Amino acid sequence: MRQELESRGQTPANFPTPPREQMEPAARRRVSLGLILAELVKVQGLDAKPEQTRAVVEEHAQSFEKPDEVVRWYYAERGRLDDVNAVVVEDNVVNWVLAHAAVTDLPVPFDEFMGANR
Numbered sequence: 175m176r177q178e179l180e181s182r183g184q185t186p187a188n189f190p191t192p193p194r195e196q197m198e199p200a201a202r203r204r205v206s207l208g209l210i211l212a213e214l215v216k217v218q219g220l221d222a223k224p225e226q227t228r229a230v231v232e233e234h235a236q237s238f239e240k241p242d243e244v245v246r247w248y249y250a251e252r253g254r255l256d257d258v259n260a261v262v263v264e265d266n267v268v269n270w271v272l273a274h275a276a277v278t279d280l281p282v283p284f285d286e287f288m289g290a291n292r
Contacts, residue, residue: 215263218270222262230258 179189215221235244248254 211267214267214270220263220266220270222259222266226262226266227255227258230262231255234258 176191179185231245231248232241235241235248238244248258
């Protein structure tokens with residue numbers, strides 16, 4: 175959190191930090207989900223393939239006046255491609271889950287669906 179604030183030009187001392195007990199459950203959940211997803215990606219081979227990355231970059235580049243320059247820009251720095259690869263991996267995971275999920279239709283009253291009963 176401190177690094178995030180500093181990266182945005184903020185002084186962390188100006189912002190109160192919530193107590194550890196308050197943040198720990200969410201942090202544990204986030205780390206656990208990250209580990210589960212990383213294992214799923216590894217076991218199921220859901221990493222970004224170079225051709226998938228290239229397709230996403232080229233598709234994005236088409237909305238610019240000089241698409242070839244945009245493609246070169248992405249490939250000029252590894253960090254830019256890492257961002258694209260993250261999107262590709264996310265798409266691969268979602269597609270894998272959808273292909274393996276069992277869907278059951280369940281009628282739900284509108285108010286309950288919208289969270290009015292909370």
